[in-house]
Amino acid sequence: MSKSRRSALVGLCALLSIVLITWYVTRSTPVAVTPAIAHGYAKALKQARNGEPGAARVLYQQLGRPDLSDERRVALHAELPNYPSPQALKLADKDLSNASPLVREAAIHSIVGLVPTGQRTLLLGPVLDDPEQPVRFAAANALLGLSPDTLGLYFGPLQQVLDEFVKTLKTEPETAESWIQLARLYIHSALLPEAQHALEQAMRLQPENLRAVVAQIELLDKQGKSDESRQLLARQLAAHPESAYLQHALGLWLLHHGERPYALLGLSKAVELEPDNQDYRYDLATTLHDQQELEAAQRQLEEIVQRHPANRKARVLLINYWKEGGQLQNVQVLLAQLEQQNPDDPALQQGL
Numbered sequence: 001m002s003k004s005r006r007s008a009l010v011g012l013c014a015l016l017s018i019v020l021i022t023w024y025v026t027r028s029t030p031v032a033v034t035p036a037i038a039h040g041y042a043k044a045l046k047q048a049r050n051g052e053p054g055a056a057r058v059l060y061q062q063l064g065r066p067d068l069s070d071e072r073r074v075a076l077h078a079e080l081p082n083y084p085s086p087q088a089l090k091l092a093d094k095d096l097s098n099a100s101p102l103v104r105e106a107a108i109h110s111i112v113g114l115v116p117t118g119q120r121t122l123l124l125g126p127v128l129d130d131p132e133q134p135v136r137f138a139a140a141n142a143l144l145g146l147s148p149d150t151l152g153l154y155f156g157p158l159q160q161v162l163d164e165f166v167k168t169l170k171t172e173p174e175t176a177e178s179w180i181q182l183a184r185l186y187i188h189s190a191l192l193p194e195a196q197h198a199l200e201q202a203m204r205l206q207p208e209n210l211r212a213v214v215a216q217i218e219l220l221d222k223q224g225k226s227d228e229s230r231q232l233l234a235r236q237l238a239a240h241p242e243s244a245y246l247q248h249a250l251g252l253w254l255l256h257h258g259e260r261p262y263a264l265l266g267l268s269k270a271v272e273l274e275p276d277n278q279d280y281r282y283d284l285a286t287t288l289h290d291q292q293e294l295e296a297a298q299r300q301l302e303e304i305v306q307r308h309p310a311n312r313k314a315r316v317l318l319i320n321y322w323k324e325g326g327q328l329q330n331v332q333v334l335l336a337q338l339e340q341q342n343p344d345d346p347a348l349q350q351g352l
Contacts, residue, residue, distance in 0.1 A: 037061050041072055048079035051309030056083040056342035063091045070100040077106035081113025082312045085344035089114055093123060101132040108138045118150050125154035128161050133168070136161050144188045162188065176206035183215060192223055210240070214249045221256065229253070244273035248280050251287070260291055271300075278304050278311055285317070294325055305334075312338075316347050 044058035060083075062068060063076050073095070080088055092114060095107035104127070111123050120142060127139035140161040148155045162185055169182045179202035186195035196219055202212035213236050220229035233253060237246050251266030267284040274280060285300035301318035304311050315338060322330040339348055 037065065041068070045075060045079070048076070048083065049310060051082070051311070051341055053340035055310070056085065056088070056344065059083055060087050060091060063095075070098075070103050073098070073100075073103050074106040077103075077110045079310070080110045082310045083342045084114050084312070084346055085342060087344060096123070096127055101130075101135050104130065104132070104135045105138045108135070108142055112142050117146065121146065121151055121154055125151070125157070128154060128157040133164070137165050137168075140165060141184075144184065174201070174205065176202040176209045176212060179205070180209075180212055180215060183219070187219065187222070192219065195219055210236070210243060210245050214245070217249060217253065221253070226257070242273060244270045244277065244280065247273060248283070251283070255287065260287060263287060264291065276307060278308055278314065282314055282317075285314075289321065294321060297321055298325070309337075310341075312342075312345070319347075 040058060041062055044055075044062045046052075047055040048059045059076060059079060063073065063080070068076075077092070077095070080092060089111070092107045092110040095103050095110075098104050098107065108124060108127065111120060115123065124139045124142050128136055128143075130136050130139065140158060143151065143154070143158055151158055166182065166185055169178050169185075172178060179198045183195040183198035183202070186192070186198060196216070199212050199216045199219065202209055203216070206212065213232070217229045217233050217236075220226075220232065230253070233246070233250060237243075237250060240246055247266050248270035249266075251263045251270060254260070254263035254266060264284070264287055267280065267287055270280045271277070271284050281300050281304050285297045285304075288294075288300065289297040298318065298321050301314050301321065304314040305318060308314070315334060319331055319334045319338075322328075322334065335348070338345055342348075
């Protein structure tokens with residue numbers, strides 16, 4: 001062997017030794033966690049759930065811990081969508097590769113809350129190849145409804161996972177929930193008669209399952225059978241007049257059919273029956289706004305923010321409504337609170 005080749009070989013061996021030593025030290029040396037962070041999980045979770053000042057910072061600190069249990073990491077991910085930022089997205093994306101399937105599923109749900117529907121493909125498309133079936137199915141659920149153009153290279157892999165999902169649901173012991181999930185998959189594939197059959201099976205197993213009822217109403221509407229959907233909704237409301245879920249569905253049905261003034265009655269009734277339901281109150285607020293009832297819409301959003309300070313979506317919309325009404329002092333108060341919660345919130349960075 002020539003002297004130059006021998007020198008090159010020695011140099012390569014030395015380089016490999018350095019890489020291996022660095023890898024071993026990095027892998028075997030635990031990352032230091034300060035006592036304050038190590039004992040701060042409960043406080044961080046409370047701050048995040050209550051929308052307290054500093055919530056985003058401590059939430060990110062806890063999710064950045066390498067020693068956090070899977071259960072605690074999953075609980076933190078449930079709060080992450082209320083605190084969006086590049087750091088939040090980085091933490092969620094990192095946990096898509098976590099060793100725990102439960103954590104990977106939780107990270108998928110975080111990304112659903114953090115990223116608009118059409119922008120999820122690049123993040124969640126690779127997860128369709130996850131080794132664990134429940135994780136693949138969670139990723140597929142998160143991508144349901146996207147167009148082939150939006151899915152791009154992941155259109156084929158998504159169809160493969162959806163086919164696998166359907167086969168799995170058909171072989172498992174039947175439950176109302178499995179039939180409802182099957183109906184969702186059929187609707188995505190435009191197999192509407194099959195979806196109708198699946199929902200009928202769900203109702204056979206659980207006649208009082210209102211999720212299946214509302215899904216049937218929406219499916220009939222999708223097929224242009226408006227009279228049938230209206231009759232089914234009327235029958236169910238007669239049987240369950242105190243169901244906030246059905247009153248909300250009535251409001252949405254009327255909105256879809258251009259009956260906004262009447263829709264307000266159903267949406268208001270839903271809020272009256274379940275005053276703590278954030279989604280019902282939010283839908284009522286946006287409908288009031290569309291009816292040019294700005295002050296009433298603001299009051300509904302104020303109620304959400306008062307009851308649920310961590311609800312970022314309601315807070316940001318209320319800021320916009322205050323701006324629209326020229327109430328800049330209220331805008332400044334809400335912006336200051338948002339900045340205390342999460343100084344890296346995109347709404348602040350965009351100069352809301």
